[in-house]
Amino acid sequence: MIEATHLTKRYGATVAVDDLTFTVAPGRVTGFLGPNGAGKSTTLRMILGLNAPSGGAVTVNGVPFAGHPRGLRHVGALLDAQDIHGGRSAHAHLAALARSNRIPPARVDEVLHEVGLAKAARRRIGGFSLGMKQRLGIAGALLGDPPVLLFDEPLNGLDPEGVRWVRGLFRRLAAEGRTVFVSSHMMAEMHQTADHLIVIGQGRLIADQALEEFAARDTSLSVTVKTPDLAALTDALTAEGASVHQETDEVGRVTGLTAARIGDLAHQHHIALHQLTSETSSLESAFMSITAASVDYLAGEAR
Numbered sequence: 001m002i003e004a005t006h007l008t009k010r011y012g013a014t015v016a017v018d019d020l021t022f023t024v025a026p027g028r029v030t031g032f033l034g035p036n037g038a039g040k041s042t043t044l045r046m047i048l049g050l051n052a053p054s055g056g057a058v059t060v061n062g063v064p065f066a067g068h069p070r071g072l073r074h075v076g077a078l079l080d081a082q083d084i085h086g087g088r089s090a091h092a093h094l095a096a097l098a099r100s101n102r103i104p105p106a107r108v109d110e111v112l113h114e115v116g117l118a119k120a121a122r123r124r125i126g127g128f129s130l131g132m133k134q135r136l137g138i139a140g141a142l143l144g145d146p147p148v149l150l151f152d153e154p155l156n157g158l159d160p161e162g163v164r165w166v167r168g169l170f171r172r173l174a175a176e177g178r179t180v181f182v183s184s185h186m187m188a189e190m191h192q193t194a195d196h197l198i199v200i201g202q203g204r205l206i207a208d209q210a211l212e213e214f215a216a217r218d219t220s221l222s223v224t225v226k227t228p229d230l231a232a233l234t235d236a237l238t239a240e241g242a243s244v245h246q247e248t249d250e251v252g253r254v255t256g257l258t259a260a261r262i263g264d265l266a267h268q269h270h271i272a273l274h275q276l277t278s279e280t281s282s283l284e285s286a287f288m289s290i291t292a293a294s295v296d297y298l299a300g301e302a303r
């Protein structure tokens with residue numbers, strides 16, 4: 001797992017990362033979410049030992065990354081897919097990485113196949129689209145078969161099929177018990193990608209919780225329920241602090257509780273549920289309202 005304690009990074013007067021303490025656990029996909037300039041890339045670079053913290057510390061499986069010999073076998077990372085030598089072929093690039101990390105050369109063809117670049121393996125990277133470079137960056141992260149994987153904005157430039165593939169890949173890596181930490185500045189991207197969220201704004205921790213709990217922090221988020229006994233369900237839910245707006249005899253719109261909690265309460269009270277639907281579109285608004293105060297660069301009118 002990844003453990004940051006009071007992690008801080010200053011650039012002159014700018015505090016890019018401000019006293020961050022969090023843990024990224026194995027076996028699930030953790031989204032690292034924050035508006036532009038929030039400090040995500042700086043944090044990832046400190047996890048990898050590429051930037052030295054100004055204060056605090058971060059370890060991977062209890063050891064600072066620099067203390068892991070043959071790094072790619074311990075942590076695989078995609079930081080900037082564009083930051084790559086364009087004159088080489090994909091195969092040559094990965095073969096060089098494999099050599100310097102003492103990874104068997106046969107892994108190169110395996111990962112190229114896995115990311116869908118087998119046919120482009122001998123082509124110059126300079127001619128690759130951004131989506132292909134993202135796939136190559138992901139191949140590099142997978143090369144050492146590491147237990148911990150970091151991805152900085154991995155969905156950038158991918159077409160819808162690519163996005164679906166990446167999501168499936170992250171799920172599988174997490175199901176294999178690995179630690180998967182994925183940054184994004186877009187809540188909507190995280191919605192089908194992450195199980196857990198670490199949200200930062202202006203370098204500070206805003207939230208560290210399950211995606212569904214984070215979404216429920218937006219009080220405008222609602223869950224639609226349909227039940228033959230709406231009156232009894234309304235009583236049970238309001239007793240827990242929710243409010244229920246009756247839409248028809250059997251349908252109500254609930255705010256203030258997650259769908260999971262509503263389902264559990266219905267079960268406890270022996271109330272049949274015929275529908276239970278979260279209004280997921282407002283995840284974006286949860287993110288916007290919770291991070292609004294910490295956004296550095298609000299565009300003109302919104303400021």
Ligand SMILES: Nc1ncnc2c1ncn2[C@@H]1O[C@H](COP(=O)(O)OP(=O)(O)OP(=O)(O)O)[C@@H](O)[C@H]1O
Nearest residue numbers: 011014016034035036037038039040041042043185
């Ligand atoms: N090398 C550097 N020198 C000076 N300031 C820096 C440096 N790197 C980052 N910063 C500043 O630190 C802050 C955090 O930047 P960072 O790139 O970590 O944010 P981010 O959350 O990854 O943003 P984005 O979503 O735009 O990639 C910004 O204010 C940025 O300008």
